[in-house]
Amino acid sequence: MNAIRTLSRPASQAIRTASIKPSLFHTSSVVSxxxxxxATDKTFADLVEKADHPVIVDFYAEWxxxxxxxxxxxxxxxxxNKKVTxxxxxxxxxxxxxxxxQIAAMPTVFAFQNGKVVDEFVGMRDRKFLTEFVNKHGDRQ
Structure with missing residues (x-):
């Protein structure tokens, strides 16, 4: 019965699925x-060092x-802020x-622009500081 349902999907669903842009899901072309x-050790370079827009990196640990x-x-x-990732x-x-x-303490947050670290802070900060930090780097575009 499930196989029949899968085969009898309305054509409109197939069209919507086909219209999704695959580039949005490829790590080397993330849209800000x-x-x-x-990130993982394998995706970090594509997501951060090769990005063409501002990227904020949160270096953290589960513990x-x-x-x-x-x-x-x-x-x-x-x-x-839709200008950063x-x-x-x-x-x-x-x-x-x-x-x-050289991450020695956590949390550590870096701002990257054109693959280079342009700003950073270590430790907990309040909401106002974080919003200003993100907005400042979003405006760097």
């Missing part, structure tokens, strides 16, 4: 749209209490990248 993306508080506030600030990187899963950027 206020999205939050989880870090302040990271769990900062993360949702930063995600909301980026969602409200937030990339989250679990440093325990990507130790080589954490070492490359």
């Amino acid at each position: 749209s206020g999205k939050t993306i989880e 870090c209490g302040p990271c769990k508080v900062l993360g949702p506030i930063l995600t909301k600030a980026v969602a409200d 937030l990339v989250k990187l679990d440093v325990d899963s990507a130790m080589d990248i954490a070492q490359k950027y």
